[in-house]
Amino acid sequence: MTTxxxxxxxxxxxxxxxxxLDAHPHNIRRSLGSLDDLVRSIRTLGVLEPLIVMPADHxxxxxxxxxxxxxxxxxxxxxxxVPCVVRSMNEADVLEAMLAENGDGxxxxxxxxxxxxxxxxxxxxxxxxxxxxLASRVGRSQSYVRSRLVVLALPSKALDRxxxxxxxxxxxxxxxxxxxxxxxxxxxxxxxxLDEWTIERAxxxxxxxxxxSDREADVVAAGHRLLATDGTKTAxxxxxxLTERADRRRHAKEPCHAVAVQSGWGGPVVVEYCTDPRRxxxxxxxxxxxxxxxxxxxxxxxxxxxxxxxxSTAKAARRQFLAxxxxxxxxxxxxxxxxxxxxxxxxxxxxxxxxxxxxxxxNTTSDGGTTGAGAALADHAMASARxxxxxxxxxxxxxxxxxxGPYRPSYSxxxxxxxxxxxxxxxxxxxxxxxxxxxxTPTD
Numbered sequence: 001m002t003t004x005x006x007x008x009x010x011x012x013x014x015x016x017x018x019x020x021l022d023a024h025p026h027n028i029r030r031s032l033g034s035l036d037d038l039v040r041s042i043r044t045l046g047v048l049e050p051l052i053v054m055p056a057d058h059x060x061x062x063x064x065x066x067x068x069x070x071x072x073x074x075x076x077x078x079x080x081x082v083p084c085v086v087r088s089m090n091e092a093d094v095l096e097a098m099l100a101e102n103g104d105g106x107x108x109x110x111x112x113x114x115x116x117x118x119x120x121x122x123x124x125x126x127x128x129x130x131x132x133x134l135a136s137r138v139g140r141s142q143s144y145v146r147s148r149l150v151v152l153a154l155p156s157k158a159l160d161r162x163x164x165x166x167x168x169x170x171x172x173x174x175x176x177x178x179x180x181x182x183x184x185x186x187x188x189x190x191x192x193x194l195d196e197w198t199i200e201r202a203x204x205x206x207x208x209x210x211x212x213s214d215r216e217a218d219v220v221a222a223g224h225r226l227l228a229t230d231g232t233k234t235a236x237x238x239x240x241x242l243t244e245r246a247d248r249r250r251h252a253k254e255p256c257h258a259v260a261v262q263s264g265w266g267g268p269v270v271v272e273y274c275t276d277p278r279r280x281x282x283x284x285x286x287x288x289x290x291x292x293x294x295x296x297x298x299x300x301x302x303x304x305x306x307x308x309x310x311x312s313t314a315k316a317a318r319r320q321f322l323a324x325x326x327x328x329x330x331x332x333x334x335x336x337x338x339x340x341x342x343x344x345x346x347x348x349x350x351x352x353x354x355x356x357x358x359x360x361x362x363n364t365t366s367d368g369g370t371t372g373a374g375a376a377l378a379d380h381a382m383a384s385a386r387x388x389x390x391x392x393x394x395x396x397x398x399x400x401x402x403x404x405g406p407y408r409p410s411y412s413x414x415x416x417x418x419x420x421x422x423x424x425x426x427x428x429x430x431x432x433x434x435x436x437x438x439x440x441t442p443t444d
Contacts, residue, residue, distance in 0.1 A: 013050050015081040016062060021053065021071055024063050026091070028098045028118040029110055030163060038073040047074055050083040052097060062086070065094050092125040099138050112172070113163040116148040130437050153179035158189060167194055174199040181206060212268040214349040215261045218374040219270060221350075227258040227273055238272035240307070241280060247292050248272065254279075254290060267347070338385065341392035345381045352398040353377050359394055396420070 041048075051067030064071060065087065074082050089097065099118050110118075119138070123129045129137075135145045151162060151172045162172050174196045178184045184206055188199055219226055227235060235258065242248050251257050256276035261268050274280065279290040325331055348356070353373035362376045381391040400420035421435050431439065 012085075013083045014086060016053065016084045017081050018071065018075055018079065020056070020061050021051070021082070021084075022061055022063050023068055023071075024065060024094065024098075026095070026121070027064075027068055028095070028114050029068060030114055032069050032072050035069060035073045035076060038069060039076045042070070042073050042077045042079065047079070047082050050085050052087055053084045054094075055086055055088055065089060065097050092122060095122045095125065096137060111163050111165070112148060112151065112169055113159050116152050119145055119148055120152055128433055130434055132437065147173060150176045155179075155182045155185060158185055161189065170196055171199065174203070177203050178206065208263070208267065211349060212261050212263075214351065215268045215270060217350045218353075219259050219261065221373075222375045224252075225258040227260040227275070229260070231258070231275070232260050232262075232273060235273040235275045236277040238274055241274050241277050241294050242292065243294075250292055254292065256290075338388065341381070341388045344392045344395050345378055345388070348374065348377065348395050350374060352395055355398045356391060356394040360391070393423075397423075 047070055049067075049070070051070055052065040053062040053067075054065060056062050062084070067082075067084075071082060095118055099115070099122070119134060122137075123131075123134060126134075131142055131145055131149070135142045138145070147169060151159070151169070153176045154162070154172065158172070158175055161167065171194060175185055175188065178188070178199070184202060188194060188202060191198070216226055238248050238251060238257075242251060251272070251274065254274075256274050256279055258273050258275050260271050260273055262271050263269075277294070278284055279288065280292055280294040281289070282293055322331075350373065357373040357376050360377075360380060362373075362380055377391055381388045396416075397420060400416050403414050403417045403420075418439065421431055421439055425431055425439070
C-alpha cells in the first residue's frame with residue numbers, strides 16, 4: 001500500500017487510521033442502515049473498495065466523501081486502517097459523488113427523502129442548475145428527478161414517514177398536492193386508509209370547499225346577504241317564485257333578497273332566494289306586500305323533480321345544438337371567444353381576482369363599502385371587448401404563476417406554464433436563464 005502525503009490530492013491508495021476519519025456533516029444518508037452483512041464481508045475479505053476522503057485539515061483529520069458505511073463496518077470489524085483515495089472537492093462535487101455512490105444499484109440504496117434532499121441541495125449549490133441539467137448530471141430522467149423533488153413540499157411528519165418507508169412515492173406525490181394544507185395532510189396520515197384514491201378525493205373536496213368560500217366572499221363583498229344552508233329550507237328559490245327575469249333583477253334590492261352558494265357540476269354556484277315569499281303573493285295585504293308580485297302560473301306547484309327533469313332536457317338540447325354546430329362548420333370565432341372570456345371572468349376565484357385587480361389598479365371599494373375584486377373585474381371587463389380580453393389574459397397569467405416553481409411535479413413540461421412564458425416573451429419580456437431553458441426543453 002502506498003504511503004502518500006494525505007494533505008494533498010492523490011489518485012494513489014493510502015492507508016489512513018480509522019481514528020483520523022470523520023463523517024461528512026452533510027452526508028446525504030440520514031442513517032447507515034444494517035451493517036451486519038458488510039461487517040462479515042470486511043472481516044473475511046477486507047475493504048475491497050477504497051473510501052474517498054478530503055485532504056487532511058490542520059489537525060490531520062479527513063472528512064469522508066464516500067464510504068460512510070464501509071468505515072462504520074470496518075470499525076465494527078476492528079480494523080485499524082482503511083484504504084482511501086484523497087481528493088480535494090468543493091461542496092457540490094462532494095454531493096454529486098455521494099449521489100453517484102449511493103445510486104449505483106449495488107450498495108444499500110438511500111431513501112427517497114435522502115435522494116430528494118440531495119437533489120435540492122445540489123440545485124442550491126450549483127446556481128442556475130435546472131431540473132434538466134441536474135437529471136443529466138446524475139444520470140436520471142427529468143421525470144425521475146422531479147418526482148423526488150416534489151415530495152420536499154411535504155411537512156416534516158410526512159417526510160419522516162416516507163423516509164421510514166411507510167408509504168410509496170406515488171402516495172407521497174398525491175400528498176404533495178395538499179402541501180399548503182398541513183392540517184389535511186395530518187388528517188390523512190392519521191387515517192386508517194392512506195392511498196392515492198383517498199388522498200385525491202380529500203384534496204378535491206378541500207379544493208371545492210375553498211372555491212365555495214371564495215364565491216361566498218365574492219357574494220358578501222358585492223353587498224349581497226348570504227343565506228346559510230339551513231336557511232334555504234324556509235326560503236324559496238327566486239327563479240321558482242318570479243318567472244320574469246326583470247322582476248328577479250329588481251328583487252335584488254328587496255329586504256327579503258338573499259343568495260346561497262351551492263354545489264354544482266362545474267363547482268360552486270350562486271343561487272338567489274327570497275326569504276319571505278309571502279310578500280310577493282297577491283293574497284297578501286297591500287300594506288305588507290312588495291310591489292314585485294309573483295305571477296300566478298300553472299307552474300307554481302311544480303315539484304323539484306319536475307323542474308330538474310325540465311332542466312336536464314334543456315341542457316341536453318343545448319349540448320346537442322353545440323355538437324351539431326361544431327360538426328357543421330364550427331362556432332363563430334368572435335362570439336365564441338367573447339363567451340369563453342366572459343366565463344373565465346365569471347368563475348375566477350377571489351385570490352386570483354385580487355391579483356388581477358391589483359395589476360389593473362382597479363378600485364375595489366366604493367362609498368358604500370367593499371365591492372370586491374370579482375365585481376370590480378366584471379365591471380371592468382364588460383366595458384369593451386379589449387378590456388374583456390385583457391382581464392381574461394391576466395386571469396390566465398395568475399393561474400399560470402401558480403404553476404411556477406422548480407419543485408412542481410410537472411415543472412418542465414407544464415403546457416400552461418410554457419404557453420405563459422412564450423406569451424410574455426412575445427410581448428417583449430426578457431425571460432430568465434431558467435425560463436429560457438424551460439422554453440427550449442422538449443418534454444420527456
